[in-house]
Amino acid sequence: MKEPDNHPEPANDTTAPAASFRTYWRLFWSTFYISAFTVGGGFVIIPLLKKKFADELHWIDEQEMVDLAAIAQSAPGALAVNASMLVGYRVAKVPGMLISIVATILPPLILLAVISAFYDILRGNVIVAAVLKGMAAGVAAVIADVVIDLGRKEVGKKDPLAIVIMLTAFCVTCFTNVNVALVVLSCILIGIARVLLARRRKPGGGESAS
């Protein structure tokens, strides 16, 4: 797993923490905590992971977090598990990945066992319903907050194609039933086409290593 050293890392102020028990414990606890609040679909975990690991702990770069979300979406399986698995890998390689998996799965495992036992009582409970309704509005605000940050960053790159992709992808996922994995796949193809075109236009501008 040696990184090719002729290509330096892109400049950023984030570093993976040293592999220590403290790191593992923080990774476990943060992921566990986040997973316990990922209600309402896997995509909710992306803003939470970004806030925790990029904005707060600075273990991951913001753009890298977006890349990890794309990878998580392109692979089969639950998005929430895939995304935290990737974060775990970034923080502490394979041990980190295993820690993240366990931490992501434990909260639903425990909660589901408890809830299935008391399902009938909970389903009709007014207080539970009111709390859940309030939390749904809060979740929407958390997502809006992260979308504003990331969207502003994409627009700020002054790349017209990026803005077109963003608006098209938004319309497609909002108004049609197209599988989101297909959206990501199409964008990968667009990206490949774009790289090839750029290279043809500028001969000799290709990369040295492949």
Add this chain to the structure above:
Amino acid sequence: MTLYLQLFWSFFQVGLFSFGGGLATMPLIQDQVVNIHHWLTLPEFTDLITISQMTPGPIAVNSASFVGMRIAGIPGSLIATFACILPACIIVGILAYLYYRFRTLDTTRGILASVRPAVVALIASAGLAILINAFWPNGQVSPRETDLVAVGIFCAALIVLRRWKASPIQVMLGSGAIGCLLYLVLL
């Protein structure tokens, strides 16, 4: 033993073929659990989906723990959950390795530049779906049906997040507490 193997194989398939996530996984699980193996009846399966919607955790993982527990106790629940995430572990592991090995190359960077805006859009549309569901819980999008409490909580939460950089989980807990108070007082 055969039961454990059946559980493992069924949920391994669920994990392997569930692209897109969320409710897209539902028919696949239903097929394995209700149609092929008759581990749950359809009403039980519907309840399971409802529980999954209001609790944290992916539907596939929730189903695996629930079904495993029902038909083979705690070992069953662990085996089914493990089987369900195993394919993703392998594939995501490989992708993660490739990403960190090649992400500094110009080609990879060029491709990622096209994928990032789409991911932002995906997050936005997932958020919009949740927002619509919170503002118009009856399914009718019209000014008269608007849940003003939800609108108020949303605006307050967004201001707290933007202005004071509050922690998202605290904001969610706060929204739950305020929602509980307001909905119970107003009802």
